[in-house]
Amino acid sequence: MLNRYLKEKGIESILFAAGAVAIVVLFLLCIFLFRDGILLFENYPFGEFLTDTKWFPTADPEHFGLLPLFLGSLIVTVGAILFSVPLGIASAIYISELANPKIANFLKPVTEILAGIPSVVYGFFGLVILVPVVQKTLGIPTGQTALTGSIMLGIMALPTIISISEDAISSVPRSIKEGSLALGSTRWQTIYKVTVPAALSGISAAVMLGIGRAIGETMTVMMVTGNSAVIPGFPSGLFAPVRTMTATIALEMGEVPQGSDHFHALFAIGSVLFITTFIINIIANYIKRRYRFNL
Amino acid sequence: MISGKLFKNITIFSIVMLIIATAFVGIGCVDNQETTEETTSEDATTEEVEAESIMIKGSDTVLPLTQAEAEEFMIANPEKSITVIGGGSGVGIAALIDGEVEIAMASRKIKDSEIENAQANGINPVEHIIAWDGIAVVVNPENPVTELTFEQLKSIYDGSVSNWADVGGEDLAITVITRDSSSGTYGYFQEEVLLDEEYRQDALVQPATGAIVQEVGQNTGAIGYIGYAYLDETTTALALDGGDGFVEPTPENIMAGDYPLARPLHYYTDGEPTGLAEEYIDYVMSSTGQDIVSEVGYFPVN
Numbered sequence: 099m100l101n102r103y104l105k106e107k108g109i110e111s112i113l114f115a116a117g118a119v120a121i122v123v124l125f126l127l128c129i130f131l132f133r134d135g136i137l138l139f140e141n142y143p144f145g146e147f148l149t150d151t152k153w154f155p156t157a158d159p160e161h162f163g164l165l166p167l168f169l170g171s172l173i174v175t176v177g178a179i180l181f182s183v184p185l186g187i188a189s190a191i192y193i194s195e196l197a198n199p200k201i202a203n204f205l206k207p208v209t210e211i212l213a214g215i216p217s218v219v220y221g222f223f224g225l226v227i228l229v230p231v232v233q234k235t236l237g238i239p240t241g242q243t244a245l246t247g248s249i250m251l252g253i254m255a256l257p258t259i260i261s262i263s264e265d266a267i268s269s270v271p272r273s274i275k276e277g278s279l280a281l282g283s284t285r286w287q288t289i290y291k292v293t294v295p296a297a298l299s300g301i302s303a304a305v306m307l308g309i310g311r312a313i314g315e316t317m318t319v320m321m322v323t324g325n326s327a328v329i330p331g332f333p334s335g336l337f338a339p340v341r342t343m344t345a346t347i348a349l350e351m352g353e354v355p356q357g358s359d360h361f362h363a364l365f366a367i368g369s370v371l372f373i374t375t376f377i378i379n380i381i382a383n384y385i386k387r388r389y390r391f392n393l
Numbered sequence: 394m395i396s397g398k399l400f401k402n403i404t405i406f407s408i409v410m411l412i413i414a415t416a417f418v419g420i421g422c423v424d425n426q427e428t429t430e431e432t433t434s435e436d437a438t439t440e441e442v443e444a445e446s447i448m449i450k451g452s453d454t455v456l457p458l459t460q461a462e463a464e465e466f467m468i469a470n471p472e473k474s475i476t477v478i479g480g481g482s483g484v485g486i487a488a489l490i491d492g493e494v495e496i497a498m499a500s501r502k503i504k505d506s507e508i509e510n511a512q513a514n515g516i517n518p519v520e521h522i523i524a525w526d527g528i529a530v531v532v533n534p535e536n537p538v539t540e541l542t543f544e545q546l547k548s549i550y551d552g553s554v555s556n557w558a559d560v561g562g563e564d565l566a567i568t569v570i571t572r573d574s575s576s577g578t579y580g581y582f583q584e585e586v587l588l589d590e591e592y593r594q595d596a597l598v599q600p601a602t603g604a605i606v607q608e609v610g611q612n613t614g615a616i617g618y619i620g621y622a623y624l625d626e627t628t629t630a631l632a633l634d635g636g637d638g639f640v641e642p643t644p645e646n647i648m649a650g651d652y653p654l655a656r657p658l659h660y661y662t663d664g665e666p667t668g669l670a671e672e673y674i675d676y677v678m679s680s681t682g683q684d685i686v687s688e689v690g691y692f693p694v695n
Contacts, residue, residue: 156574157591166594225604230611239566239614242597325573325598339597349600352481352575 135369138362153327162363170340177248186259213257221321242324255308266300306382316344446474451485451498500577525692527621527647528654531628540632552593570617622690
């Protein structure tokens with residue numbers, strides 16, 4: 099009897115430990131990231147980090163301005179969302195509501211394959227194919243722009259948005275849709291007045307997770323956005339090169355002397371990135387829970 | 394029942410403590426390992442000279458050359474071993490200062506601050522020029538501009554000129570391209586052309602030389618700088634005037650020292666090299682070694 103009890107407890111404890119590992123890892127990651135990031139402010143004022151408009155890490159005196167990088171990430175992400183949300187939600191509606199089951203069973207796995215393509219492949223495609231197209235179509239000095247990055251990131255965020263919105267739309271109870279149809283509304287009216295609003299929490303969560311995916315992407319944006327650390331205008335900045343926070347870390351990590359201000363500045367940027375994606379994920383979870391369908 | 398609950402609580406509590414303890418032991422181990430590794434590698438430095446094996450670390454520009462040299466050297470001397478690692482000029486010099494490597498590769502000169510750090514650590518860096526590299530300034534083949542003075546090049550890169558018409562070309566916006574700041578070429582170009590001023594903020598920053606060639610090849614208004622080895626028919630190299638008339642980046646001009654953007658590639662050692670390091674550097678400087686320099690796409694010393 100006691101033996102059996104111990105066995106049960108043992109298994110429970112092992113599973114608990116496995117679960118706790120994720121938390122411990124997250125915790126340690128935070129500590130190391132923030133510790134090295136905060137060291138920057140021993141030599142460089144925090145206010146200047148937030149408000150300086152220049153990023154000249156190797157100049158004398160050094161400028162570690164977060165603003166151009168943060169706004170660069172923002173404009174690329176906003177562009178990606180403008181591009182991928184309408185497309186993603188439309189695909190999700192089609193797959194879950196309109197397509198016949200055969201087509202839907204084919205389309206869903208195909209969109210998920212998009213998520214499995216390595217980001218460097220997207221980046222290479224963007225650099226070789228999309229950059230010249232953007233330059234020639236718009237007649238601008240270079241095709242390495244925020245817009246190019248947005249399009250590529252939009253494509254990369256699509257699988258997340260489609261699959262989560264599709265789940266949300268599919269889980270809207272049949273009774274509600276049938277009620278709407280019984281009252282005489284057409285199929286389209288049912289979709290945009292009943293089904294989509296009912297699935298809105300899931301769709302919003304999908305959008306937030308898509309944003310999270312776009313803001314953290316590195317390789318693709320580094321290859322197609324030109325990486326000029328300038329403050330982008332809006333919307334004119336879409337058609338000019340920008341530099342994101344992720345690209346800055348990836349570009350400059352290579353030869354930065356360990357323990358220098360530049361090194362700590364990159365960690366500070368990493369911390370900002372971490373906090374941003376953390377907040378976005380919390381919002382996504384909150385929306386998902388807050389507006390869950392109760393029947 | 395109560396004892397069961399208590400038992401459960403104690404179990405969970407002890408497991409949590411165990412995990413936290415393991416995590417901190419883990420952290421401790423990481424640090425400890427680093428220190429032990431450092432000490433062993435320092436010990437090894439002295440032993441390795443006897444065991445006939447050395448480590449070389451540094452610039453990615455010098456890396457392909459050193460790899461080719463080390464391969465040939467090891468074919469000729471199978472009992473000797475040379476390990477070559479890239480990472481960048483700064484990384485290599487830092488490793489030399491820490492006593493981790495026998496030779497550091499650098500595509501730039503050692504900085505004064507690095508010499509100070511080295512001397513504080515009891516290391517005396519000695520410079521060896523092993524080859525020359527030419528930096529070509531390239532434009533799109535459709536661009537009618539074929540030559541620029543250093544003043545024009547500087548004004549393009551510092552942001553005071555933004556249209557090709559201002560430097561004798563068509564009325565077309567200039568797309569300025571640089572490498573990222575971890576590249577030795579970035580630092581070299583900034584020193585030689587920009588005279589240590591900052592690059593214009595809106596310059597495109599490319600993570601690799603290949604990306605610069607790609608963008609210049611497809612963009613009529615673009616200008617960039619690349620190593621001589623990367624020149625091909627997709628881009629046109631400009632003749633430059635550094636004060637003594639326009640000079641084309643040809644192998645003859647680079648070796649004669651006439652081309653203004655030719656830079657030496659360095660090895661740094663702690664004091665005069667001894668043992669295998671000396672043998673290896675002598676091999677690189679020999680005529681066989683200097684032939685390899687030409688094969689890899691750089692230019693021999695002399």
